[in-house]
Amino acid sequence: DVKVTQSSRYLVKRTGEKVFLECVQDMDHENMFWYRQDPGLGLRLIYFSYDVKMKEKGDIPEGYSVSREKKERFSLILESASTNQTSMYLCASSLSTAGGFRNTEAFFGQGTRLTVV
Amino acid sequence: AQSVAQPEDQVNVAEGNPLTVKCTYSVSGNPYLFWYVQYPNRGLQFLLKYITGDNLVKGSYGFEAEFNKSQTSFHLKKPSALVSDSALYFCAVREASGSARQLTFGSGTQLTVLP
Numbered sequence: 001d002v003k004v005t006q007s008s009r010y011l012v013k014r015t016g017e018k019v020f021l022e023c024v025q026d027m028d029h030e031n032m033f034w035y036r037q038d039p040g041l042g043l044r045l046i047y048f049s050y051d052v053k054m055k056e057k058g059d060i061p062e063g064y065s066v067s068r069e070k071k072e073r074f075s076l077i078l079e080s081a082s083t084n085q086t087s088m089y090l091c092a093s094s095l096s097t098a099g100g101f102r103n104t105e106a107f108f109g110q111g112t113r114l115t116v117v
Numbered sequence: 118a119q120s121v122a123q124p125e126d127q128v129n130v131a132e133g134n135p136l137t138v139k140c141t142y143s144v145s146g147n148p149y150l151f152w153y154v155q156y157p158n159r160g161l162q163f164l165l166k167y168i169t170g171d172n173l174v175k176g177s178y179g180f181e182a183e184f185n186k187s188q189t190s191f192h193l194k195k196p197s198a199l200v201s202d203s204a205l206y207f208c209a210v211r212e213a214s215g216s217a218r219q220l221t222f223g224s225g226t227q228l229t230v231l232p
Contacts, residue, residue, distance in 0.1 A: 108160035
């Protein structure tokens with residue numbers, strides 16, 4: 001089975017801190033995603049990466065950055081945490097859509113519930 | 118732009134009764150459709166997908182979904198609900214020719230199965 005592991009289940013950080021959320025997948029997937037989940041809003045894409053060192057902004061990238069130095073690891077960085085970044089953060093991975101594998105589903109980690117105080 | 122609508126924030130059903138969680142979508146081309154389930158304080162688990170072929174798709178835990186192109190719907194169904202099915206359910210769509218980043222999720226439907 002695909003396993004996507006997020007480094008923390010729960011985090012509490014102070015306003016202005018730099019926050020790192022780590023995600024590791026063990027299935028050699030090319031694509032990795034960071035989503036933010038808020039009640040009534042579903043999942044919103046923050047950043048997407050389709051290869052090492054390659055990234056694309058999602059729908060809500062402001063206040064966030066990402067790093068993908070190795071294929072299996074995708075990090076989300078909150079440069080200066082603010083209270084409106086209190087949320088559930090979900091990492092996911094999937095196979096590349098190149099080569100005809102366009103119909104693959106995404107596999108999710110268990111989520112990190114971040115509270116910024 | 119593509120979109121997904123889950124018109125019901127909350128669905129309640131008695132254990133043993135059939136359940137339906139509704140989803141409608143909008144894409145410019147052919148859709149790939151997905152259902153995910155989320156248990157409290159957990160990530161999303163994949164349930165089933167429609168890519169092509171038979172309009173009735175069977176998935177995990179006895180769930181199935183029916184693709185209806187004319188109504189642009191992909192409703193999730195189960196013939197006999199269990200209390201353990203209580204969870205948050207998300208429908209998602211991506212255009213078949215689109216990239217992986219273009220996966221759009223609905224706002225979710227909270228299913229409660231009453232004993």
